[in-house]
Amino acid sequence: MRAEFPDFRLGNVLATSFTGTLSERRGNPVERIPTPQRLVDWLAVSGLAVDSCTAAQLDLARELRESIHAAATAAAIGNALPASAVQVINDCSVHGRAAAILTPEGKRRWRLSSASCVEDALSVIAADAISIIAGERDGKLALCASPTCQAAFFDTSQSRTRKWCDMNTCGNRQKKARFNANQRKNPGSAK
Secondary structure, three states, rough: OOOOOOOOOOOOOOHHHOOOOOOOOOOOOOEOOOOOOHHHHHHHHOOOOOOOOOHEEEHHHHHHHHHHHHHHOOOOOOOOOOOOHHHHHHHHHHOOOOEEOOOOOOOEEEEEOOOHHHHHHHHHHHHHHHHHOOOOOOOOEOOOOOOOOOEEEEEEEOOOOOOOHHHHHHHHHHHHHHHHHHHOOOOOOOO
16 A cells, blocks of 8 residues: 555445545545545455546545445434435446355455456445445444544444444544543542
């Protein structure tokens, strides 16, 4: 990976990991796919390797990302799904050529067409978004409790009460802020 770009925040759910390529949406946004090559890099680490990406394909990917975020956010808070977001997700889902394959380890993987292109990879991401937004998978959509993040994530914890999109970033940041605030209120409590 190129050192001049922020690290990818990868999770276990493809669609919500993809929305995480723009983080800190309500603070100082961090764009993790600022160039077409960076999208190629993200797709490769996500098991959806493509040969190249154009500026127009990057724009389409960002439109899909924002549509998934909007629909997942609406689903998480119980609002109606935005029609424009649903349309983009559906359009991306049907325009790619990808097939689910079974690995010898019993896992599902995606095989893109022989001339793999960004649209093929985006169709897989859109299909994953459809499965979680439609409630077909065991878990629930939630929003990160960090006031600067508010990322949609898919909670598969046993109690379905997870608060943070990522404990190593947002969760630790919030716990540290709470600890520091308590230290300021009670300066002698750490001794």
